[in-house]
Amino acid sequence: MNKMHYVGQNEVRIDGLEKITGAARYVDDLEFGPNLLHAEIVASPYAHALITSIDTSEAEKVPGVVKVLTGKDFPYKFGLYMKDRYIFAQDRVRFAGEQVAAVIARSPKIAKQAAQKVKVTYEELTPVLDVDNALKPTAKLIHPELGAYPRVPWFFPKERTNIAHWRKTRKGDAEAAMREADVVLEDVYVVPRYAHCAIEPHVIVGLYDLAGRLTLWSASQSPFTQRNVFAETLASLGLSHKDIRVVTPYIGGGFGGKAGVSMEILGAALATAVRGSPVKVRWTREQEFCNTYQRQGLTAKLKMGVKRDGTIVALEHTLHFDAGAYVEYGANVVNAAGLSATGPYRVPNVKIDSLCIYTNLPPGGPYRGFGYSEFHFGLESHIDRLAEMIGMDPVAFRRHNAIREGDTLPYGAEMNPGNLVEAIDRVAADIGWGKKETPSRPGVSTGKGFSLFWKSPAMPPNAASSAFLKFNEDGSVNLMVSGMEIGQGFLTVMAQIAAEELALPVSKIRVETPDTDRNAYEWQTVGSHVTWGCGNAVRAAAREAREKMFDVVHRAYGFDPADLYLENEHVKSRAKPDFTLAYRDFVISGIQTPHGNFLGGPVLGSGMFMPEFTSATGDPETSQGGHPNVHYTVGAAAASVEVDRATGKVRVLKTSLAVDVGKAINPDLVNGQVVGGMVQGLATVLYEDMKFDERGKLLNPNFTDYKIPTARDIPDVVSPIIIETPQPDGPFGARGVGEHTMIPSAPIIANAVNDAVGVRIKSMPLTAEKIALEIAGTYADPHFTTGGRCKMPTEN
Amino acid sequence: MKKHEITMKVNGEVRSVIVEPNDVLLDVLREKLGIKSPKIGCERGDCGACTILLNGRTVRSCLVLAIEADGCEIVTVEGLGETLTPLQQAFLDNNAFQCGFCAPGMILTATELLQKNPTPDDDEIKEGISGNLCRCTGYQPIVDAIRTVSRSGKSGGRGKSGRSGRPHE
Amino acid sequence: MISTEFEYARPKTLREAVRLLGRHGKSARILAGGTDLIGWLRDDLVKPDILIDIKGIGSLGKLSFRQNMLRIGAGVTITELTESRAVRTHFPLFVEMAGMLACTGIRNRATVVGNICSAVPCCDNGPVLMVYEAVLQVTGQEGDREIPMSEWFKGPRQTALRPGEIVTGVTVPKPAGRHAACFAKLKRYRGEDLAQASVAVLRSDSICRVAFGSVAPTPVRAPNIERILTSRMPPEAALEAAIDAIPKETSPITDLRSSKEYRGRMLGVMLERAVKTVASRLEGSGPAYGVNVLDDYTADAEGK
Numbered sequence A: 001m002n003k004m005h006y007v008g009q010n011e012v013r014i015d016g017l018e019k020i021t022g023a024a025r026y027v028d029d030l031e032f033g034p035n036l037l038h039a040e041i042v043a044s045p046y047a048h049a050l051i052t053s054i055d056t057s058e059a060e061k062v063p064g065v066v067k068v069l070t071g072k073d074f075p076y077k078f079g080l081y082m083k084d085r086y087i088f089a090q091d092r093v094r095f096a097g098e099q100v101a102a103v104i105a106r107s108p109k110i111a112k113q114a115a116q117k118v119k120v121t122y123e124e125l126t127p128v129l130d131v132d133n134a135l136k137p138t139a140k141l142i143h144p145e146l147g148a149y150p151r152v153p154w155f156f157p158k159e160r161t162n163i164a165h166w167r168k169t170r171k172g173d174a175e176a177a178m179r180e181a182d183v184v185l186e187d188v189y190v191v192p193r194y195a196h197c198a199i200e201p202h203v204i205v206g207l208y209d210l211a212g213r214l215t216l217w218s219a220s221q222s223p224f225t226q227r228n229v230f231a232e233t234l235a236s237l238g239l240s241h242k243d244i245r246v247v248t249p250y251i252g253g254g255f256g257g258k259a260g261v262s263m264e265i266l267g268a269a270l271a272t273a274v275r276g277s278p279v280k281v282r283w284t285r286e287q288e289f290c291n292t293y294q295r296q297g298l299t300a301k302l303k304m305g306v307k308r309d310g311t312i313v314a315l316e317h318t319l320h321f322d323a324g325a326y327v328e329y330g331a332n333v334v335n336a337a338g339l340s341a342t343g344p345y346r347v348p349n350v351k352i353d354s355l356c357i358y359t360n361l362p363p364g365g366p367y368r369g370f371g372y373s374e375f376h377f378g379l380e381s382h383i384d385r386l387a388e389m390i391g392m393d394p395v396a397f398r399r400h401n402a403i404r405e406g407d408t409l410p411y412g413a414e415m416n417p418g419n420l421v422e423a424i425d426r427v428a429a430d431i432g433w434g435k436k437e438t439p440s441r442p443g444v445s446t447g448k449g450f451s452l453f454w455k456s457p458a459m460p461p462n463a464a465s466s467a468f469l470k471f472n473e474d475g476s477v478n479l480m481v482s483g484m485e486i487g488q489g490f491l492t493v494m495a496q497i498a499a500e501e502l503a504l505p506v507s508k509i510r511v512e513t514p515d516t517d518r519n520a521y522e523w524q525t526v527g528s529h530v531t532w533g534c535g536n537a538v539r540a541a542a543r544e545a546r547e548k549m550f551d552v553v554h555r556a557y558g559f560d561p562a563d564l565y566l567e568n569e570h571v572k573s574r575a576k577p578d579f580t581l582a583y584r585d586f587v588i589s590g591i592q593t594p595h596g597n598f599l600g601g602p603v604l605g606s607g608m609f610m611p612e613f614t615s616a617t618g619d620p621e622t623s624q625g626g627h628p629n630v631h632y633t634v635g636a637a638a639a640s641v642e643v644d645r646a647t648g649k650v651r652v653l654k655t656s657l658a659v660d661v662g663k664a665i666n667p668d669l670v671n672g673q674v675v676g677g678m679v680q681g682l683a684t685v686l687y688e689d690m691k692f693d694e695r696g697k698l699l700n701p702n703f704t705d706y707k708i709p710t711a712r713d714i715p716d717v718v719s720p721i722i723i724e725t726p727q728p729d730g731p732f733g734a735r736g737v738g739e740h741t742m743i744p745s746a747p748i749i750a751n752a753v754n755d756a757v758g759v760r761i762k763s764m765p766l767t768a769e770k771i772a773l774e775i776a777g778t779y780a781d782p783h784f785t786t787g788g789r790c791k792m793p794t795e796n
Numbered sequence B: 001m002k003k004h005e006i007t008m009k010v011n012g013e014v015r016s017v018i019v020e021p022n023d024v025l026l027d028v029l030r031e032k033l034g035i036k037s038p039k040i041g042c043e044r045g046d047c048g049a050c051t052i053l054l055n056g057r058t059v060r061s062c063l064v065l066a067i068e069a070d071g072c073e074i075v076t077v078e079g080l081g082e083t084l085t086p087l088q089q090a091f092l093d094n095n096a097f098q099c100g101f102c103a104p105g106m107i108l109t110a111t112e113l114l115q116k117n118p119t120p121d122d123d124e125i126k127e128g129i130s131g132n133l134c135r136c137t138g139y140q141p142i143v144d145a146i147r148t149v150s151r152s153g154k155s156g157g158r159g160k161s162g163r164s165g166r167p168h169e
Numbered sequence C: 001m002i003s004t005e006f007e008y009a010r011p012k013t014l015r016e017a018v019r020l021l022g023r024h025g026k027s028a029r030i031l032a033g034g035t036d037l038i039g040w041l042r043d044d045l046v047k048p049d050i051l052i053d054i055k056g057i058g059s060l061g062k063l064s065f066r067q068n069m070l071r072i073g074a075g076v077t078i079t080e081l082t083e084s085r086a087v088r089t090h091f092p093l094f095v096e097m098a099g100m101l102a103c104t105g106i107r108n109r110a111t112v113v114g115n116i117c118s119a120v121p122c123c124d125n126g127p128v129l130m131v132y133e134a135v136l137q138v139t140g141q142e143g144d145r146e147i148p149m150s151e152w153f154k155g156p157r158q159t160a161l162r163p164g165e166i167v168t169g170v171t172v173p174k175p176a177g178r179h180a181a182c183f184a185k186l187k188r189y190r191g192e193d194l195a196q197a198s199v200a201v202l203r204s205d206s207i208c209r210v211a212f213g214s215v216a217p218t219p220v221r222a223p224n225i226e227r228i229l230t231s232r233m234p235p236e237a238a239l240e241a242a243i244d245a246i247p248k249e250t251s252p253i254t255d256l257r258s259s260k261e262y263r264g265r266m267l268g269v270m271l272e273r274a275v276k277t278v279a280s281r282l283e284g285s286g287p288a289y290g291v292n293v294l295d296d297y298t299a300d301a302e303g304k
């Protein structure tokens, strides 16, 4: 490949100036004029209850109230992968915080006052608050009509139970192989729920105008998916997709929390009830915690068999996901984990059961890592313990079993390129594996922990991207895509890809956030796939534009298109080195012929991309046969920590993370993902924790008691290592990286703490309290005892 | 509730606005004065997204009533100057933001920090901005950006372990 | 956004403030920094008819140090306190505590007096003012009176303040002779947090005072522990017995932030580290004020 000018460079972010001057506009910053209405939601105080009556009359009397709406006004179901939600609760509420009614008023204050006057009476039911109870044969059914819910073909609900989906993956004969293993270890690991905590809360403004056009300004990662869900849900209004417009300006962080459709359905629905006036629904921080998606809790039972030489021979992994009250999105998290819960290891005999279980907690859903963060904690803790049992160094054990290109994946397809071994070696070197650090003072112990990670985008097989771009008179370009700038630097990366193909500096390309009316289609910005998917579409669009440029130059000057190339904003010809034509001289106005007429015209390019090789047709009993995942991004990470034995406090001295991104289009932005993702992950293992009371109410819906990291809580050093083994079908070889950097954070800490103080904690988070009490031998968490069941090698 | 007319100097310009006693300054800045850089993140003082400079000091505008600010001087990121301050330039150069939602508050907090202490070490920088939450960057590039404008320009510094805890008379 | 409706007054004199308070009684709330009150209003936890903003009363904004007596007016912010030379020189415990109390943006607004008027069990100023044996000045229609810190807290969010009274300030006597102190705060992480537990230790050649936060319904002095520690000087010698006495002086509970087991265990660690840090500071070799001995413990005593 020729030397690249833009791809691989640390181009300055194109959204930078806006963001550091305060010019960047987020949904809540947009002006809608004096006619803007405000909605306040009436939420259920109960986790599980029947609604016996709703009296809105007092609220309606409040001056300034425009309308009060309830489930009766919107008897429609919705959902991304399975239609199991209603816009407002109908006859029953299934989690504390669920929307029961809405007051629309002239001002937020009036709406809030009036909402307190809506009287709802409930008949409280026993809530089902954990997976063990949900699976009992006597358990109350949270969705009695589960079997009738429309869903995608790769979900397998169990009617008349609380199991919304059961993904089974079978390869080889795990049971038999387990018998052959020299060492078998079986244990349970518990991961609680977590919140995304984007600093910008969810907000949407909807306008259903008098001409019947529905426009939504939404803080979303998924403008087109939202448009589609809105169109489906409000089908009774007769809205065509072309009549719905979703505009997504900058968003203040997503992390999966703003994917799909959660509270946004309210903006769309309420707008239709107050035709002609825009209406805003803005979540408070408390609602943000209680009624958007949460990361699902997981109870994972792991059984792994290993040969004495360190070869993994079998894995049985049973994952019980606490998916919450609605699983229209969350069930796909469970599905993704169920296909890949071997981790990046060669495991010949696999039995995975991944269960999506309804509970009366808030709906689970996508969160950076999408099931993988959850299962890596147990898996990588387990790997460390097995290595210890057979007396092998945990890094050597991982290296020995690391997956390689061409290996057979759990569901039968082939592993894509990626150099996991290089990642292991470089992280081991960077963290000083094998070298014990000297404690900084008496009373503390040092330790190191290691983990591998992998993840694939979880997408429907026909998730597609597209792009178009148009030249302007001065030779600059507007590029229109609908991937979302959620902070990762997407706009900049797309500009770099277009710049490379069009030989045009990034500063001459404007890429803006999506508007479904104007921009090309994109499924959603999730799964760390947009650099790859949309990048391919942008590349195709740029190439199409280039072909058009060559064509007009060919027709005007007679040059063979095969000799033409672009350089420095000019078209040039290898056959005629003195020929040079600036873009600005023809990309709009065309090329004048000796006859005085003009050839060409405004140059446009369009491109599309769909992973045509994927399918979700695997056998329901084994998952064999389909090709559900496009590719995996792999890597390794490690932590070096110091633990205060008296307080249990963990100081993270250093983390190191190597990831094979195929090609870093902008290395600095990749580093940004590594540092940001690592810190977000460290918080999940060290202190973040959603706490519910015995009636299912969230006790810490705020940053006062749900602690997310501050600048004082970061490791002294976070060291990113970029590996580039090209992805054959990726733009310039790139594959995704956004989520992956969060996945190994939990196990590297759990393993490092064990290394430092000899305490194996199997339930997240590893708070200072747990560590200190465990060291003192006084902790009483049932999920917490070291041990598990194991078979040890016999002496011989 | 009685309505009150209040007057504040906002980003160098004297502006008057009618408020009710229960109007929060953050909401008045955003909705009545059109100043959108202070963001709504938590409305309870936990996140720092709503940070503004009030009479030269950073405060959380979600915890101030508009009426309390009568007669005060307010500066937001919009009012830092026509051209980028060296700190803003450093934020740009260091990719010290991702989604950018925290950036206005973060920049003002760092501006005050550097005014009070032009040569902060890394620990002082981290302490100074620890009330401003950023969920995206992991803070490292923010600390890097502030360090480049700190006159010391030094990195490092772990724990205030200096031997200066003398007895007091 | 606050939907509760109230009026607002900004009296220029204390007399006017007292009159307003007298007129409105319980339906009035005093507004100083507002960092607690505005949040409570937003959450509808309080519904006053009127807020009486005392920031317009010039005399309450004063901070002075005269004749070995620090006076902190009710309008003095925590930042103003810690920027004062007199405080940095003679009352370093405030500086240490303030560095762990919330963040700059809050400290710039929150007042010392407001912090103890909110009277939550975890209030960080409580233990510090207690070991300094500070005294509050209160005024009302009945006249002025003083309330020693030891009598101030009556329960969670309850104080000795009577209806119609305003706290005008707090006086803090400078400890006599050579002295050193330490504030240790147990938090869930290094960033700002409400205390899971806190301890303040102040010592001179003759006294050793100890107070705790977050481990009882209010911040508490620990007279038994003080007696044990001062029974043998230097107090480090009596540490073990003092730690054994902790359960008698505290009643930690399990809540969202910590279990009572952890709180209980940590109190011992905190007391030990604080007492040893004070000892090393007294010798001129301790860590600078501002370090949290739970995060960065560097006292020489550790090795002894």
Ligand code: FES
Pocket: B039, B040, B041, B042, B043, B044, B045, B046, B047, B048, B049, B050, B051, B060, B061, B062, B063
């Ligand atoms: S919005 Fe003010 S601190 Fe979060």
Ligand code: FES
Pocket: A199, A252, A253, A487, B096, B097, B098, B099, B100, B101, B102, B103, B133, B134, B135, B136, B137
């Ligand atoms: S850049 Fe997103 S919150 Fe800081």
